[in-house]
Amino acid sequence: MFSTPWGDVDLARFPDNPRDQLRAWDAADAYLLRRLAGRPGPEGTPVAPVDLAAADDGAVVVLGDRWGALTTALAAYRPTQITDSHLAREATRANLVRNGADPGAVRLLTTQDDPPARVDVLLVRVPKSLALLEDQLHRLAPSVHPGTTVLGTGMTTEIHNSTLGLFERILGPTRTSLAEKKARLIFCTPDGRPVGARNPWPHTYTLPDGIGAASGHTVVNHAGVFCAERLDVGTRFLLAHLPARRGLEHVVDLGCGNGVVGTAAALANPDARLTFVDESYQAVASAEATYRANIDADARPAAFTVGDGLAGFPAASADLVLNNPPFHSHQATTDAVAWRMFTGARAALRPGGEMWVVGNRHLGYHVKLKRAFGNCEVAASDRKFVVLRATRR
Structure with a gap:
């Protein structure tokens, strides 16, 4: 109280x-x-x-x-x-x-x-x-x-x-x-002065080479979205190891941030249909701006959703979920958000569908993925990061 x-x-x-x-x-x-x-x-x-x-x-x-x-x-x-x-x-x-x-x-x-x-x-x-x-x-x-x-x-x-x-x-x-x-x-104490400088947001930058399909493409970041000035190392590692997939499939960028991961998946697979999900309105606006900056959104429309992970998402409707989970939620360090993302992804995936997750090695996401999916494999790793793959069976 x-x-x-x-x-x-x-x-x-x-x-x-x-x-x-x-x-x-x-x-x-x-x-x-x-x-x-x-x-x-x-x-x-x-x-x-x-x-x-x-x-x-x-x-x-x-x-x-x-x-x-x-x-x-x-x-x-x-x-x-x-x-x-x-x-x-x-x-x-x-x-x-x-x-x-x-x-x-x-x-x-x-x-x-x-x-x-x-x-x-x-x-x-x-x-x-x-x-x-x-x-x-x-x-x-x-x-x-x-x-x-x-x-x-x-x-x-x-x-x-x-x-x-x-x-x-x-x-x-x-x-x-x-x-x-x-x-x-x-x-x-507002003094009625005209604001001297314009609002500098959103920011735009160009992605580096060597990260797969997204290399050299544009990212748009609204204020408050993670890594506004440059690509973070965890996302960079995931981009360099995205699964090579082709054909008609539904890909979900879960916790999409500025949308660079989902946009990379769309660039790599011209037949994929994309959904971007985040709990931040700034993030979803960034993801939509990033997608539109790189892809003809009129010819290839995507869905942009603000929500609590995949709560309420149609069951068994996704083929691939890509995820870089946050380990801070509203000033608290917690793995509760990651757990909701993993269990929500399992419900959203079709049988045979996959979830790919990147994270610091010490966070132990493999334990939670095994609990949620019953399986987990290492798709790529280095000294700091690991990319994990779990399959809906």
Whole structure:
């Protein structure tokens, strides 16, 4: 139970797992809500509460809410939530229902949607990605006015001089609070200045040679997507060892990121049909842009899906699943995401279909693949990475 100035809120992560001991809120969420209500911080100086009721419907904007803790606590003020995470969005929906709030009272937007035309209160849960923060502040800047209250929050390990510098450069003068329970607040005063530099996102770069069908092709990365400036070594190893397949088949790039793996599979097999899946809206937008930059999407349409792995995917409909699993999920180091990906892939594959996975050797994905599929073979390896193949039998 999360205690807030507006009452206790019952929260859970998504998907809800009773064995998961990780909370759906932290000290940074609590610190920001106390400041909104006018509760003094560690300095002990009296502060005025923020008049949330004075904001127009949807003009209280919550950016980057991890699991809906802030949005759910403030549901009575009809906020707009902006998130890059499908899991965070679904957690917010479930938490609103869990606490008897009207889900229709909250406007749920993604980081790819146009933000509200006017923002009176902007609450920012600082993301892990500085690039994503930069992109979103640029997108929100035209909606912010000199009277907008801008409050950021994060754990002390998440707020750096570069974080404050982005607020200062894009919106206006910025300062930070003293720490409380290892959390800090960011106070920004918009001054109505025109933003000096354009939004630098998305980024585009050219792939190196020696990585198979994708060699020399173009990658498009929206802000916050893994490896925005260059190809990461794990994906490079997988690209160099993709299975040589031909003919009509359905290939799924699971956890697609910028879509380079699925695009490589499409380039290698002109008859393949591609589906790109990720829980990040920025990632799926990147994958679609990468695919279109290299392939005539009108002649060879592909599917681009935001979701929780392959949950809800048609059973026995895929021939090949390609995967570079993340081992971080919303600031937590965990293999739970990989496990959901592996079990989801097994259900999605036709008999005889294969899942190819790349990962650091020490992560031990072969153990989980054997549990999920009953088999696992090493397709390629070096001192750091291993490419594993599991077959649906």
